[in-house]
Structures are given as C-alpha cells and as structure tokens.
Amino acid sequence: MVQPGSRPCDAGCRVVRSTEKLYGISPTGDVGLLIIHRGALFLAIIVGTLFAIVDPGVRRAMSGVVAVSVLGFLFLYVRAGMPEGALRTIAIVDLVAVVPLCFVAWAAWRG
Secondary structure (H helix, E strand, O other): OOOOOOOOOOHHHHHHHHHHHHHOOOOOOHHHHHHHHHHHHHHHHHHHHHHHHHOHHHHHHHHHHHHHHHHHHHHHHHHOOOOOOHHHHHHHHHHHHHHHHHHHHHHHHOO
C-alpha cells in the first residue's frame, strides 16, 4: 500500500535502487546502463528456459545458452581471483547448476 504523501515506485525505480545497492554504481552512467542491460539479458535467458520446459524444440539451443552463461561466469570468477561476497554466492549457485545442466543438455542432445 502506498503511504500518504509518498509516490508509488514502478519497476524502473526498483531497478535503479537495485543497481545502486548491489553494485554500488550509478544506474545512469555507462556502467550502470550495461549492468541494467545485463539484467535484461538474464531475464531473456530465464524466459527462454521457461519456454524450453514446454517446447522440446528449443531445449538444445537453450542448453547452449545457459551453458555459456553459467560456465562463462565461472570462468570469469576464477580469472578474477575468486573474490568474496555476492560474487562467491553466484559462483556457488552456478557451480551447483552445472550438474543438472549437464543432465538436461545430455537429454536434449541425445535425440
């Protein structure tokens, strides 16, 4: 519920606050814009993955897309020296995701 005298916040406000809170950068600068765009691309991966649940024809492509995302982040994380904090949490989740990803990719590509 909106408090009297306050302004309701739309999704754009939440993205701005999240960008500042999670990354400590201004969402209006070049890097902030790239981070927000990265979020949109991640949303596309989620939508594609959900679509692959109901359409077997997309499973091969989405297994490749998700593999690039997961393995790409893990590679960059290791290359960056495996920093502490939120990035470590993301790396752990991605590492755990490799096992089911391998199973799903195998099932999608075996025919």
